[in-house]
Amino acid sequence: MRLQTVLIAVVLSLFLSACAQTRVVDSWKADQPVTHKPQKVAVIAVLPDALTRKAVEIDMAKVLVKKGTPAVPGSEVPGMSGGIRGEIDVDVATEILRSAGVDGVVVIFYSGGGVSEGYVRSDYWAQYVGSGVGYSWGRPYFTDVYTVRQGAGYADYKTTAYVESSYYDLETEQPVWRVVTFTKDVEHTDTADDIAHKIASEMGSAGLN
Numbered sequence: 721m722r723l724q725t726v727l728i729a730v731v732l733s734l735f736l737s738a739c740a741q742t743r744v745v746d747s748w749k750a751d752q753p754v755t756h757k758p759q760k761v762a763v764i765a766v767l768p769d770a771l772t773r774k775a776v777e778i779d780m781a782k783v784l785v786k787k788g789t790p791a792v793p794g795s796e797v798p799g800m801s802g803g804i805r806g807e808i809d810v811d812v813a814t815e816i817l818r819s820a821g822v823d824g825v826v827v828i829f830y831s832g833g834g835v836s837e838g839y840v841r842s843d844y845w846a847q848y849v850g851s852g853v854g855y856s857w858g859r860p861y862f863t864d865v866y867t868v869r870q871g872a873g874y875a876d877y878k879t880t881a882y883v884e885s886s887y888y889d890l891e892t893e894q895p896v897w898r899v900v901t902f903t904k905d906v907e908h909t910d911t912a913d914d915i916a917h918k919i920a921s922e923m924g925s926a927g928l929n
Contacts, residue, residue, distance in 0.1 A: 742914035745882070746900040749926065754889055754896055757928055758824030761887075762817055764794035766829035776912045780828070783916035788929035797822065818890060824928070825888045826919060831900065833881035879906040885919050887928070897922050 763781045767773040777793035784791035794800050799816040817825060886898040901918055903911050923929050 741905060742901050742903040742911065742918065744899050744918055745902045747922075748898045750894065750896050754926065754928060756823075756891070758889075759790060760820075760822045761789055761791045761824040761826060762794040762797055762800070762820075762822045763791050763826045764800070764828070766827065770795075776828070779910075779912040780826075780916040780919065783913060784826075784920055784923070787917075787920035787924070789920065789923050791826070792822075794825075814890065814893065823890045825890060826885060827888065828883060828885045828915065828919075831882045831884045833879070833903075833906075836878050836880060878904055880904050881906050881911065883911075883915055885915060885922075887919075887923065887926070896928070897926050 761784065763777045763784065765773045765776040765780070767776065774793065774795040777795050781791040781793045797817060797820045799820075800813065881903045882900060883903070884898065884900050887896045888894065889896055899918060899922055901915050903914060920929070
């Protein structure tokens with residue numbers, strides 16, 4: 721019974737990993753470990769739309785807090801409502817974040833993807849259409865008659881996104897880790913939640929939670 725339970729757990733794990741919409745495709749960690757845990761981490765999403773940016777930051781911060789990281793949305797830090805996307809100098813942003821008691825920053829930005837199309841060829845099958853009469857050497861005989869039918873092919877559209885997430889220690893002003901995630905069928909999944917869990921995992925493995 722124990723072996724059966726283990727086998728079921730393994731099969732379920734493989735199934736869930738095969739069905740996962742978001743996965744890590746590249747990662748990097750600094751050689752030097754961080755000597756302190758952050759007291760306040762700002763989550764900054766580099767996105768052009770202000771409402772989307774704020775929503776993503778809020779959703780990701782909630783997941784990180786549940787996982788043990790004291791995170792806040794970057795858009796809620798005074799002076800950071802514009803986000804870091806060419807509208808604010810990095811040095812200025814660093815001082816603003818430090819003044820707000822932030823000592824760690826998670827930066828998320830879209831690094832590629834789009835809409836791809838995969839064409840599935842038509843299906844073929846034999847359809848019975850009735851009986852017919854054939855002739856062999858002048859003698860009639862009855863036979864079943866089939867015709868080949870063709871189903872229409874279809875195009876399968878998938879939306880994909882590559883997102884790079886990085887953690888920076890504001891005391892050293894150095895990156896600590898970086899991961900690139902790939903998400904498929906973005907419009908059908910809570911991508912922000914998926915990526916936030918990947919980020920939480922990286923924070924944990926780096927000893928930052």
